[in-house]
Amino acid sequence: MSLAQYGFQKLVLLNSAGYSRAELPLDDSVSIVAPNNTGKTSLINALQFLLILDQRNMDFGSHSLEISRRFYFPNNCAYILLEVLLPTGSVVIGCVGKGLSHDYEYFAYSGSLDVGDYRLDDGSLVSQPKLISHLIGRDKLANIYQQTDLRALLYGNRQKQQSGAPDLTIFPLEYISHAATYQRILTRTLRLDRLDTREVKKYLLEIFKNDLNDRGVDFKSEWDKSFADVNRDKAQYDAVFRNKVLIETMELSQQERKALRGKIIHWKPLIEKGLNEWEAYHKKELGELTLVHQQLENDGLVLAERQKEIYKDQATTQHSLKEFQKQEKKCEDLSIQFQFVTDLAQLESQRQQQQDERDELVRLIKNVEARQSPSVIKKDIKKIERELIDLNQQLENLGDNLYLRLQELLPSDSFEVVKRLLARPVLSLSASSLDNELAFKDFVAQIEKSICNNQLILPGLSIDVSALEPNLVIKTANELEEDIKDCQGQQKELHKLLKTAEALSEETQKQKRLEQKIAQLNKDITDFKSLLELRENTQIRQSDIVKLRESLEVLGIEEKKLDESKGLIAESLKQNEEKRGAIEAQHRRINQSRNQRQDHQPQFSYLEQLPCLPYMEVGSLKMTELADQIESYNGDCQKLKQLDDRLKNKLDTLHHDDLSKFQYEESAEKELESLFAFTAQLALEKEAIERKSRSAVVQVAAILRGLRDSLETLKMRMNEFNNKINHRQLSDLKIFRIEPREEESLVGAIKTLISTSEQVDSGNSFDLFDHNTVLDDKALNKAKDILIREGEARGSIKVEHLFRLVFKIAKENQKPAEFENIDSAASNGTVLMAKLITGLAMLNQMQNPKKAVKTLCYLDEAASLDQKNQRNLIKTASEFGFTLIFASPEPQITARYCVPIGTKNGVNYINQFNWQILEPIDE
């Protein structure tokens, strides 16, 4: 504890902060006692001018710096003075007002603080301009210090040390770089109620910064940097993979193109030669064909001539043959007809017989012809028969006929008329025909009226009645019988005559037949004579027929032969024609192809320099096939051009799809070859990218490892820190720890990357990677995304982003609970305790443990802590190297000194003699 004596000894205010004089012991715990709003806090705050120095870090609560300066340095006789015991001896650090400006300046000297040093003999305070000389006059070798220099000196920066000047290191920090942090915490410690979780985190980070790698990691740029190559390769790989099918077709096209080039190179001179020789060849061929053609045409004409003759011969022969055949037929027919006739005489005697018979008949008929004809006789017979009927009727109705009845009934005149008007058969009818005599009588009377001068006038007809004969004269029965006998006699005569007449016509018929027979016999005789003649010539005729037939056959054969030769000639002509046509067509095609040649275009001029496949087929020039060959040659040229275009387009497409890997090869051909080679080895390329990406992961992980290590270190430091805090019982707390809680997702992401890289590093897990590739690793990508997002949102990832602090608090018999905000964690007093301890521990953490100088710590509103806690706090603070100063309206008996604020002449006043020293009773 010998070191503990080094430290603050006394604070003195002269003519400052409403005090005419204030003396405060600082070598042990103090209880400043005064009612509220007296000046307890302002007394302690005065230390800020000496300990914080940098105005930017000062904090006067609701009072601004400007007002505070006025408050603390009303004139150039205002002093804030501090005595500190250092291993090198006591030093005094002071601050004096400079006057109306309320500015101030620093000074310091070795020695103890004696208030008398600042008074003139008349008891008034020394003014600032005279201070240094006044102090020197009292053997206090004071120096003026610039604020920044003093600050450096207080925190152990010896660079500003003036030779001969005292060592002023009151805050022997382990690292001078902690000075700013220390000051800030110190400021807070003067007003601890404001300390919050975020500040704790910030301070702790600053405190541990020397242990931590606090360089922020710009993860995205690190990632991009490490993966730039991989991504580029991957992009190219993906582009190739995407376009694999296209590239394969391109490779086929390129193969085809190379083959075509070889073919064209082979054919070009041949085609050239062929075209040069074509004209002569064409002319020669054509001439030969023309000659053959003429020969054939001549042959054809000769044949045609001969054929005509044959036709004529055939016709005449045929005719003669037919003639003979007709005679032959006739001879046969007549032989059949006269098969029963032996000679001509037989026929002639038959004819004589017939002629005689006919002559006899003619004589008979001439006799009969003098008499009447049978038709007249038949007419007479009919007349006689009618007469007979009439007579019989009269005879039958003789007693009662109509004639007689009318004669009785009618007047004679009338009867005379009726007798004339009615026909004889009517008059001879039976009288019973008249069934109404009266009506008839009337009718006759009416008729009679129509008669005038023997003229019967009927409508449209006038008949002279006197000119009419009476139709019936009544004969007697005898007369009638006589008449009938006459008629019957006549009838018999007539029938006899008729028979004779009718027999005559039959004889005439017979004569006609005879005449016909004679005519037939005349003809037969003639025919028979010709038969005899034909028979005589039979032999000659038949041999003629044979001859004719033979000659016809000969002619037929010749004709057939002619036909065939004609056909052959026609065929040859046709062939000749075709040959001509073919050669002409070829000529035309060749001329056309000659004009369509493309191999004079520039891209064919350096074909030999381009990659090509040697032409392996036997390709020799044939004039007969020249057209085909040049056409196919032209076709090949065209195809090559198309392939050029197609490959160029496809290559462009690939470029557009960002496949640029081989774009800078010296030629497109080389680019293609490289591309094909690459595509063929895609699997290997993939492995290479995998390897690259693994080493990229390793690279990125190395950077992240720094972060992770820092986090681990921080956790370790925090653990130490917590042990430091928990050394003592804190209020009623069983546990009070400030624990870092990892931001799980971020730390998880970092760990994922690191463990991936470790797997990669170990090299054992290559198999695993083959199945679960780095580039497609889902967890890895997720981790990457998280880190990128976080990095982008925060600018860079630092260790402070990887954790948050929680206060872990537990009272006796209670499960620990975690709080983010310490203010809500427990009662006011406890929170105050916790904050104070935390703050002190942090300050202690920064101090050099070997050179501990006891400084102070101020607790306002001390009454909120019970005595037990106060004692605890005093002890803990002391262990951390702090003297505790309580401020409260009531005295706190746990403190060593009890200092009430008094007044003198209306202003605050504290004299050393007012200090009350409290000794523990049991001690």
Added chain:
Amino acid sequence: MIDLSTLSSLDELFKQFNSGTHLNRLKDTELWVELENNQEAYQSIYTALGYTLVLDGRGFAYFKTDQGTSNTGKLTRRLALLLMLLFEFQADRGINLFQFQQWRIDDELITNIWQNYKTILEAEELNDVSAIKDTFDSAIRIGFIENDSGVYALLPAVHRYLDLFEELAQPEIPDETESKEEVL
């Protein structure tokens, strides 16, 4: 004085919070950082407007409300029920509840939950697996859940429900409240 112009996301954050949405550090990193960097300013403005912005260090932020609107109330109720059942189910299987962010809530798990707690779920009109999924989908909008290619995952905001679950699960210590009182 707070310079409103520096609070670039005042509007956006307010809209989200006011609709009951929870902001998650992981998902809305940019907004989160903005909020973290200007925590006090945001908090005081929202307080002035009558809202309590809670920024939970575990990585989520929200407006503290006594009673949600009837709609979110219903959703909250259902989500609470589902999450409680999920916690219970997982706890029964010996799974560490605090690692809930790593759970993969796939069809199988949802179906298991449904079969295990049918009657309880039906009482809340969650009548089939798809109704559960609907609730999860709605919870995506308010920042409790995310859907990673068909599989649900819980976001840090679910800590709120886990806290509640833990609290309910803890056996009551009678003098705990007493001693708390004492300190206060």
